[in-house]
Amino acid sequence: MLKHSKKIAVAGGGSWATANIKMLADNIIEKEIFWWMRNGDAAEYIRNYGHNPNYLSSVEIKIPAQNISTDLKTTIKAADFVLLNVPAAFLKEALQGVEPADLEGKYIVSAIKGIVPDENKIIAEFMHDTFRVPLQNILVISGPCHAEEVALEKLSYLTIASQNVELATEFAGMLNTRYIKTVVSDDIYGTEYGAVLKNVYAIASGICHGVGYGDNFQSVLISNAIRELERFVAVVHPIDRDIKESAYLGDLLVTAYSQFSRNRTFGNMIGKGYTVKSAQLEMNMIAEGYYAVNCLHQVNKQYQVEMPICEAVYAILYKKSSPVFEMQKLAEKLS
Numbered sequence: 001m002l003k004h005s006k007k008i009a010v011a012g013g014g015s016w017a018t019a020n021i022k023m024l025a026d027n028i029i030e031k032e033i034f035w036w037m038r039n040g041d042a043a044e045y046i047r048n049y050g051h052n053p054n055y056l057s058s059v060e061i062k063i064p065a066q067n068i069s070t071d072l073k074t075t076i077k078a079a080d081f082v083l084l085n086v087p088a089a090f091l092k093e094a095l096q097g098v099e100p101a102d103l104e105g106k107y108i109v110s111a112i113k114g115i116v117p118d119e120n121k122i123i124a125e126f127m128h129d130t131f132r133v134p135l136q137n138i139l140v141i142s143g144p145c146h147a148e149e150v151a152l153e154k155l156s157y158l159t160i161a162s163q164n165v166e167l168a169t170e171f172a173g174m175l176n177t178r179y180i181k182t183v184v185s186d187d188i189y190g191t192e193y194g195a196v197l198k199n200v201y202a203i204a205s206g207i208c209h210g211v212g213y214g215d216n217f218q219s220v221l222i223s224n225a226i227r228e229l230e231r232f233v234a235v236v237h238p239i240d241r242d243i244k245e246s247a248y249l250g251d252l253l254v255t256a257y258s259q260f261s262r263n264r265t266f267g268n269m270i271g272k273g274y275t276v277k278s279a280q281l282e283m284n285m286i287a288e289g290y291y292a293v294n295c296l297h298q299v300n301k302q303y304q305v306e307m308p309i310c311e312a313v314y315a316i317l318y319k320k321s322s323p324v325f326e327m328q329k330l331a332e333k334l335s
């Protein structure tokens with residue numbers, strides 16, 4: 001029996017938001033789902049036809065038309081759980097006009113895998129510091145799970161992290177379905193930073209492929225990436241964690257190897273000689289790692305962790321350094 005109310009608002013109109021709506025609606029626990037997106041035409045289309053025209057358009061949307069809105073404050077007001085699913089780079093913009101009082105008493109669930117630019121904070125920290133949301137009311141959804149495979153109902157595992165493990169367990173219960181299994185964790189920092197870093201490593205993986213390295217090199221890159229990830233999270237939030245768990249290693253592997261990965265696709269284009277702008281235009285989807293690597297570069301000035309893969313990606317994307325040169329330099333540092 002759930003102790004908390006079952007009114008959930010999903011904020012964001014992209015692929016992962018659409019997949020989250022599907023998982024929540026397919027789960028058998030009775031609940032009311034509300035959906036906010038910025039795109040009025042898409043909202044109207046979904047109300048009329050029950051499908052998102054722009055992302056995962058095959059997914060049937062099974063929530064009432066009147067629960068789909070372009071007014072975020074109204075959507076938030078209706079719910080007890082607010083699931084944030086706007087790319088981190090645009091979160092501040094999306095939350096403009098929302099006051100700490102609007103979120104008082106609400107549970108905030110971040111399904112975002114990114115860092116808030118300028119603030120250089122993971123989502124839990126940002127929501128806690130800016131909107132005064134108690135950490136006990138914050139949850140993070142992560143895990144090796146692509147929206148496209150949720151749409152196909154392929155068996156997937158999610159990690160629900162919160163310092164409030166009881167709350168995480170309750171929320172996990174609202175996501176479980178025939179094709180979704182959930183794991184609960186109390187490591188919000190490791191889960192968030194792990195997800196942010198794996199996006200950068202997937203870009204590195206794509207760049208390597210783009211410049212012509214093969215599977216042999218990529219496996220070395222990824223085994224170095226998990227060690228780099230472990231070093232960083234151990235300094236930022238030192239607790240006893242097993243980096244081989246799905247939320248860390250699993251998430252890295254799926255993003256670095258999958259045909260569906262936005263970050264890998266973006267990296268591949270960069271490796272093949274596209275500029276950042278042209279790769280972004282061509283993709284029409286968001287590669288969070290592009291924004292994250294800049295934030296990580298700033299954050300790591302404080303921690304000084306040895307992060308050669310992140311630094312190579314940063315130099316390529318933000319200093320216009322040549323992908324071939326940076327990968328040759330990186331290759332000398334890997335083991």
Ligand SMILES: NC(=O)C1=CN([C@@H]2O[C@H](COP(=O)(O)OP(=O)(O)OC[C@H]3O[C@@H](n4cnc5c(N)ncnc54)[C@H](OP(=O)(O)O)[C@@H]3O)[C@@H](O)[C@H]2O)C=CC1
Nearest residue numbers: 013014015016017039085087090112113146147285286288
């Ligand atoms: N896709 C996946 O499999 C997974 C994604 N995630 C995370 O979910 C989050 C959302 O990603 P995802 O759903 O994949 O994104 P998509 O690339 O599918 O969609 C992009 C989303 O970003 C919005 N957007 C683009 N530009 C802007 C802008 N300038 N201002 C505000 N909103 C903008 C789009 O809105 P519009 O349509 O109106 O342009 C759309 O909702 C990311 O943090 C990602 O890392 C996490 C796990 C899995």
Ligand SMILES: O=C(CO)COP(=O)(O)O
Nearest residue numbers: 144145255260261262263
């Ligand atoms: O986080 C994700 C899957 O776990 C989505 O990012 P990618 O599309 O780059 O894999």
